[in-house]
Amino acid sequence: MSAITSLDRPNSYIGRSVPRPNAKRLLAGRGRYVTDITLPRMLHVAYVRSPYAHAKIVSIDAQAAREAPGVRLVATGEDLAKLCTPWVGTMDHFKGMKSPPQLPLPIDKVVWAGQAVVAVVADTRALAEDAAELVYIEFDELPAVVDIDAARDPDAPVISPELGSNLCFQGKLDTGSVDDVFASAALVVEEEFHFGRHTAVTMEPRAIIADYDASEPKLTVHHATQTPYQFQDIYSRHYGIPESCVRVIAPDIGGSFGMKLHMYHEDMAVVGLSIMLGRPVKYVADRMESFVSDIHARDHRVRARMAADADGNILAMDVEDVTGIGAFSAYPRTSVVEGNQVYRLMGAPYTFKNYRADLQVVFQNKVQMSQYRAVGHPVACTVTERLVDMIAAKTAQDVFAIRSGNLIPDDAYPCTSPTGYKFESLSHHACLAKIRELMDYDGLRAEQAELRKQGIHRGIGIATFVEITNPSPAFYGVGGVRISSQDGAILKITPSGDVRCLISITELGQGTETIVGQIVAEHLGVDRDRIKVITGDTETTPHGGATYACRGAGIGGETALQAAQKLKGNVLSVAAAILQEDAGKLDMQAGWIIDKATGQQRIELAEIARIAYFRSDTLPPGTQAQLSVAHHYAPEGYPFAFTNGVQACHLELDVETGMVKILKVWVVEDCGRVINPLLVDEQIRGGVVQGLGAAFFEECVYGEGGQLTNGSLADYLVPMAVEMPDIVVAHVETPTLDTQLGAKGVGEAGTAAASAAAMNAINDAMSPFGGTIAQVPMTPARILKALGHI
């Protein structure tokens, strides 16, 4: 028998690999996604979309569509503008940021190819699509702004003339004396990086049903989203419906990854259509529509240089990032957050102090670009880690040695990055040491050298990273955006002694309900299977931030923990009254009130509930049992809980064809307290695969006229099982001291560094040939070009 550990205590669930209770339902085909929901008298909408990237709308003839079978309504931008106030995707703390007002459907011009222009509502989606084909829109095509350099050309057409230019935002960071450091540095490396656009491709596309009932009035929206409270606020304010009359329900959701927390024009229109019709209206994007209307991610060109002394000690970084965000900044989170994180996360794991960066966020005639899993991280990480490898090469150092020499020491915390991020406690060196052993680095290097002699070219790449998690109000609140950084939980004991937990963080399949159950079970002292966790309904669950930016476990989990402790206090005080005992001498365990000192069972929780609910007359006078508690928690202390880790990628490159076989990926990650290793590891693996998708396959390719040329799942490549490696995951645990729970986020760590490690591995494999690559995705054609073969 192994030694007794903290996990052997009764009700010790935190840290255990327990499977998700709610997954069984999904395995039986009993998931209930918005796409599955049918309401009585429900109608369906199809949209007529713009074929042009930039054009004036001259006229719309919808007469034939209005007369088509099954059609109930044809609505234009003007119709919806009468109901819905415009929205603007800016935040106050991005000084000088601009974005034009947006409406559900445009009135006088279209600004990207695929933009919805006219809504056709009919009895079935098929009938709506039939009728949509009968709508005739006359467009007057305008020159499209597609390229990020073209957007900044003073002679370029300005997409929103009222803004004066195509510049959405310009940011500058400068610690000073960067020029001097570069001028006197022993060596400087530089590179121009390109990060293509890619997109979420959630397996369930966007889906929404709006159901407006004028009699109450009441708006109920079944919405495949990660952030129901945010949308409750938006629908209420823009349609002028009191917040208490708006209910947003987020049931099972078929993938999200940050894509399903933005406001989409079609979704906003659906609410208006339901108001006009007084009936439920459903919109499910088909896959083609997803490609042209879901947010895209990344789209950066980064020119960066790094200075070092002759020993390879990094002295400074100088960065210029231009990012294209489409014709609008996304609402309500803005499209500047991505670039903001790119230029603030550069070099974050390292000790150097001199930093300068210029960020330009530009408008273009493309669909909006905004936050997607690991916002900004892969870009900052790839640029930094590639430059670090270039310094290693110049100083003839090993990739581990250069990092050991430059990473912030594990005992140097707390400290602040040159860009102002405050790090509580990170573990770069511990992670580095661990991954080196885990992957048998020395063995792989020896094998690589052997295989090279046989003409087999393997590459090994590593990448260190930090990840932003547990955001405080410094993230959105300070910018004037009504997105909560606090969470709420309501915990109730039922008359049978079961526990219901209603919590504001949402379940996306990552395991929210499971970990909340584990936390409540442990801190209340009941068995996990007696706890039911309820999420995703603004009518029943308390207001909170829900799930974004890796905040669920860290903030929502702490909320659940504190709520459980509060409820336990209440239970023990009732128990004390019943038992005529000092509450301080009692505790709870496995659904029993026990004697704290001896562990002896005194009275069952179910019995307390029975007495409290049905026989309060038998309680001592003045005892009012409070068996439900509501509790809120907002992060204090550090503005973000940073996590860190290292990834390593091992691959084999066919230098004749440019084809890559990814052999294995290792991740050592420090997300603080691990609540459920099984779920954490799967989050990391899924994130790595999304990062590898961006590294090797995924790209939204636009033609010169601003047309997306590969907008179908047959043309746009996502990683498949056969191309993906096994991924080895290990942990270092440095709990945050800002909370009792100590957990930080983990959902984005896999994506944050996967493409960086992959790019370093490809460059390592190519090193005998002298070619280099600094563009993702690293397609076979780009690799062959880098090798000089084409």
Place this chain on the structure above:
Amino acid sequence: MSDLVDVTLKVNGSEVSHRVPARTTLADFLRQTLELTGTHTGCEMGVCGACLVLLDGTVVHSCLTFAVQASGSAVETVEGLTERAVIADLQDAFHQRNSLQCGFCTPGMLMTAYSLLSQPGVPSREEIRDALSGNYCRCTGYEAIVDAIETTARNRAEGRDAPAHEEVEA
């Protein structure tokens, strides 16, 4: 558009008969007409595998099949396999290994796995990955799915059911 056709087929063991527009796909027929929403659609062009069902015992894309084409055949969906308990061990292995997150791809994955596991022998990890190449999953990274299928294949080969324990080794 409105030419209606009669569709009569066996779905999960029961005879069903409906008159539907000729263009109705089998996926829409199952999901909308019969309310068997365990079958999902992710691309409606035969790429993602979310819509896989069994048609006379063969795995087909229900998004690429018209309902009327299935007339006279027997169709089985994840609901049917679940009721017959023929994939209970596979579902249990998926559950224990956390081989699903959002679960949207899962019914299609189970179909592919069911068919793979119906063949003799224990497939290698490579073979499992290969078999899954028509099934996209955006959440898991695939490894856990491969693990669960491998475990089930081993257990079946050894004549064992999947282990019933709740906790998985970390």
